[in-house]
Structures are given as C-alpha cells and as structure tokens.
Amino acid sequence: MYHEVAESIIQAILKNQYEDKLPTEKELVEEYGVSRNTVRKALDVVFAHGMLRRVRGSGYYVIKKPLQSAKVLNMSIGFDENSMVSGGPLKSKVVQFDTIETNEDLAARGNLPLGTKVYRVIRLRYLEERLYSLEESYFPRDVVPYLSDESVQNSIFSFLRETYQMTGDTTENYVHVQALDERYAELVGKKEGDQALGLDAINYLANGTVFNFSRTIFVYDSFALYYHTQNIDVKK
Amino acid sequence: MYHEVAESIIQAILKNQYEDKLPTEKELVEEYGVSRNTVRKALDVVFAHGMLRRVRGSGYYVIKKPLQSAKVLNMSIGFDENSMVSGGPLKSKVVQFDTIETNEDLAARGNLPLGTKVYRVIRLRYLEERLYSLEESYFPRDVVPYLSDESVQNSIFSFLRETYQMTGDTTENYVHVQALDERYAELVGKKEGDQALGLDAINYLANGTVFNFSRTIFVYDSFALYYHTQNIDVKK
C-alpha cells in the first residue's frame, strides 16, 4: 500500500501540486487513511528518488532541480521508470537481435557463467528524433525463454512484465568512460577512439537471478547521470 | 540505535564473518537485543549500501562484488565514508587554497547565489602513491567560517565534524564526461582535451543549506563508479 501512496505523492510533486513544502505526515495520514508508519515508508521511497529534503521539526521540502532536463538522467529511480525520460518515451532502431553465448567479457559484465546462452539486442535509441544512446543488452535464455520481435522494437521490460510477470528488483550500476570502437563510432556518428559516458547495469529479479544486463552509451553532449545519496551518519 | 546495528553488520560483512548468508532477522533480534523493526531498519541501511540481496521466505545474502577493487568507487554509501577508499585513505597535495566569489558557472554547480564568497580548495589525491583524482571543492564562507591549513592537507570533512559538529546529510551527484583544460591536463599528466570521468557533488546539511560542492576528476584507467538501486515497483 505504501507503494501506492508513494506513487501518488510522486505524481503530485511532478504536477507541481505542492509549491515547495509537502503536507505534514499527520495530514498525509488523514488524506490517505493509513497509519503514520505507512506514510513514512512511502516518504522513504519518494526521498530515495531524490525528490525530497526532510527536516526534523520542520517538514518535507521538494527538490526540483534534477528533473527538468533531458540531459540529466535520474538514476535514483528504478531502471524501468527511466525508460520514460523527461521529454517522452525513447524510440528504438534495432541494429542487431540474435542469440549468442557469453564470452569472458560478457560473463563478467553479466555476473554469469561462461558460455551462457543469451539474447543479444543492440539498439539505437532516439529522444524526439535525436540520437540519445546506443544500448547493448542481454537476456539469459534460461530465464527469458522468448523475446518477440515486436517487444524488441518497443519496450522489452514491458513485454517481460506483461508476459512473464517478470519485474526487476535490484540493479547494480557501473558508470565509466567508454572509448568507441570502429563499429560503434560509426553507428553514433563519432570518430573511433572518441569517448562517451557508459553505463553498465545488471538487473536482478527478487530471487537474485540475473534476467538482464546491458551497456548503454550516451551520446548527448554534456549529458549527466544524476543520483541522490543520503549520508547515513554511523559514527557517534 | 539502528545505526549501530547497521554499522556492526557492515563491519561483519567486510570482515567476511558471514560466508554468503546473513543470520535471520530473528537471530539478529536476539544477538543485538532490539526489536525486529529496528533490525529491519538497520538491514535497510546495509541494503542501501549495495551490500545485500534480500529474498522473501529465504533470507539475506551478501553481495561481494563491488567492494574488492580500488578501481570501483561505491557511491551508494555516504560521501564521507568514501574518503576511505578500499586500499586506504587518500593522501592530498594542495594545489590551491583561497577564497573567491562564485561566478555563474560555480553558482549553478553549487546551487548558490551568484557572488557568494567561498573557500576554494584544489587538490591532487593519491592512493598508495599513485594519482587517483583531481578534486576541486568549495565551501561557502557564511556556512563554513574557517578552514585551517592543516585540515585542507588532510580531511576537511573530519575537521568540520570535529570543529563545528557539521555533518553532511544528503548529496546530489552528477556524473559526466569531463574534457580536461590545459591546466588540469598538465596537473594530471594527460593531454589537453583528453576526457575523464567527472563527478559533481553538492553536499547539504540536514537543514538544507549547502556547505560544500565539488568536482572530482578521476584519472585511473578503466575506473568506474558503482551504485546500487532498488526498483520499487509502483505499477499494479
């Protein structure tokens, strides 16, 4: 239930229904008809999305900054939600779609055994007709038995959710600077050896199995990944 | 109290006291003599550090991966804790230490008004005698009235904590690819125009004021920032 409350609060924030300050916990308790614990759990979620500042004795305040630009991708929210970038959904142009076995590099990147059979999907992704990223993603075939052509053209994650009730639980993300090889440079219209922001992600189901891993190369100039951390102060 | 429990569990994990699986919540309740809710809150913290996988009906499992390498910086833990990179504390060589007023660029990067007086500290940072990063950090003087020469040589955050009881609460992080200008290229021994991984961070106190912002340029080859996200599934 706290999920629904969290989603509702997030939507309210996105619609600018709160100027700057959220209602108090007490008011939210009344509005949603749940206990204070549940409201707080929901606010934890919103907070983790990097959308709130919480001040003891005062209240909750909206952080507006990182949401405005197509050039900033908020990584504090789930991978799935990021398929909706601000500015609309991404369109895909499939470059490659086949099945291969993991070599050493892919096995390491996917935290999988060597020689695992995986779907490979390479796509150029566009935001408002403009090239946004080059995405190379893999799905172990013993976990994902089938991917339709149609899903690969659109949202693979939606397909997995609707077909297999398969939803990601946790993601490990590695951000690095990626030098483009000849093939990728040509695909994104840059020179071989040029460097871009790269994001390697491993997606796990709730039971801990890998159902997807990917490498995304962002080609926008002055593009940034945003995330929000809380400094949990452990020391006395 | 859940902070102490969390810290204790984290230390136990780092010392490899659990093979792969943590004790059950019930056992932790007995071990620490606190309620189950408190144990769960502590486990939330450890989980947010990217150190755990949790499986309903089964238990908590240790994620070992991202911790081993000096080439991976775990951003899921607080900024402060990251001053202790695996491999030991960073040593600093101060390049510049003065007071300036924010220009347009700095004001934006620090989420501050134009013309704010700030301490500026530029340092080369070394891990085991090897250049690790170039860090450019700023402290608004109306928030941080004084920084000692000595603290700038060592840990500024420790100085602020001990002198002013000033501890960071939340951090906004922006990761991007940074082209090196002539000065910085020379400092880190690369060519002008070379690109590196850049991290812009804004640190807030609990009451929401900015006490620090910084830009860190990482110069290790194949260096990566790691972070861990939970895909909170909001849709039905």
Next chain:
DNA sequence: ATTGATTTGTTCGTATGTATC
C-alpha cells in the same frame, strides 16, 4: 505434490525523543 515450518514483507498502534518554530 502437499503440508507445515521458516523467513521476509506489510501494516497498525503506541510511546518517547529531539529539532524547529
């Protein structure tokens, strides 16, 4: 394959502490 025990997930109520206003 079913059942029952174990283990984590969610929700509620209540009480007390601490920072802000």
Next chain:
DNA sequence: GGATACATACGAACAAATCAA
C-alpha cells in the same frame, strides 16, 4: 516554554514466498 513535526523504538498481527519433510 509550548506547540508542532519529524525520528526512533517496541510489540503485535497477518501476508506471501521459500524450504524441507
């Protein structure tokens, strides 16, 4: 100092997934 608002902690109950007999 008093009222307000968020932070922490305990106890209890039931749900849902897993695991083992």
